[in-house]
Amino acid sequence: MIAFHRVSLEYPRTGTKALYNVSLEVKKGEFVFVVGHSGAGKSTLLALVHRRLIPTQGAVYFAGQNLKALRGDQVAYHRRRIGMVFQDHRLLADMTVEENLAFVLQVQGVPRKEWPERIATALRRVGLAHKKRAFPEELSVGEAQRVALARALLLDPPVILADEPTGNLDPENALQVLDILKAAHQRGATVVVATHSRELLEAYPARVVALKAGQVVRDERPGEGGSIRVREGPDRGGKEGA
Ligand SMILES: Nc1ncnc2c1ncn2[C@@H]1O[C@H](COP(=O)(O)OP(=O)(O)OP(=O)(O)O)[C@@H](O)[C@H]1O
Numbered sequence: 021m022i023a024f025h026r027v028s029l030e031y032p033r034t035g036t037k038a039l040y041n042v043s044l045e046v047k048k049g050e051f052v053f054v055v056g057h058s059g060a061g062k063s064t065l066l067a068l069v070h071r072r073l074i075p076t077q078g079a080v081y082f083a084g085q086n087l088k089a090l091r092g093d094q095v096a097y098h099r100r101r102i103g104m105v106f107q108d109h110r111l112l113a114d115m116t117v118e119e120n121l122a123f124v125l126q127v128q129g130v131p132r133k134e135w136p137e138r139i140a141t142a143l144r145r146v147g148l149a150h151k152k153r154a155f156p157e158e159l160s161v162g163e164a165q166r167v168a169l170a171r172a173l174l175l176d177p178p179v180i181l182a183d184e185p186t187g188n189l190d191p192e193n194a195l196q197v198l199d200i201l202k203a204a205h206q207r208g209a210t211v212v213v214a215t216h217s218r219e220l221l222e223a224y225p226a227r228v229v230a231l232k233a234g235q236v237v238r239d240e241r242p243g244e245g246g247s248i249r250v251r252e253g254p255d256r257g258g259k260e261g262a
């Protein structure tokens with residue numbers, strides 16, 4: 021579903037090398053946690069899949085397609101296949117919960133007669149049907165984050181990318197968010213979650229990819245009993261420790 025082939029990413033303005041020679045494959049229907057210290061490259065990795073960034077070297081493939089080749093409309097079409105959740109919910113402040121969701125449907129050209137059913141389903145999934153007329157500032161942080169999830173799940177995208185979706189939440193709310201992501205996974209979605217939270221990792225046994233200074237240093241699947249398996253690209257450049 022998602023493949024990184026020896027991807028390096030350097031931010032042009034600062035020259036920061038955020039990812040270095042990352043090779044990684046995420047299969048359809050997988051659930052993957054991406055972990056690593058602040059600055060390790062987690063958000064950068066997700067941004068490459070969302071095609072907000074293009075690799076400096078190497079290639080990112082999505083459903084077999086090199087994302088670099090996408091033009092104009094194709095980028096919008098690509099993003100429609102992805103439900104993206106950010107740490108800060110990024111809801112529109114001057115719209116109610118319901119209007120925030122309707123806005124997405126309008127932008128995506130979904131026929132108006134389908135809106136009520138879609139919005140109701142999305143809010144039911146996150147347990148917030150009763151908040152549809154609230155404005156974002158009238159929600160708790162956890163509720164706002166669940167609305168952001170409802171928005172990401174609105175079109176049942178095959179892939180969900182969540183960047184620290186529980187960063188500002190207490191453990192109980194964090195686990196609620198995880199439950200929503202688990203449910204989407206169980207409906208068949210491919211889910212990638214960047215997180216610092218050990219609690220999340222413990223709450224759902226899934227594959228864990230660890231980044232350190234822009235490189236994959238660990239890639240473990242559940243049942244591998246803590247064995248360390250580094251999956252490296254065929255790097256012969258000898259830049260260990262870079
Ligand atoms: N827009 C940008 N321009 C320049 N450098 C950036 C930009 N965004 C991130 N970086 C740098 O790239 C590196 C990786 O950042 P990234 O945001 O991917 O890390 P992260 O693992 O998501 O960290 P965190 O856990 O703090 O969210 C860091 O050194 C960061 O300073």
Ligand SMILES: [Mg+2]
Binds near residue numbers: 062063
């Ligand atoms: Mg980040």
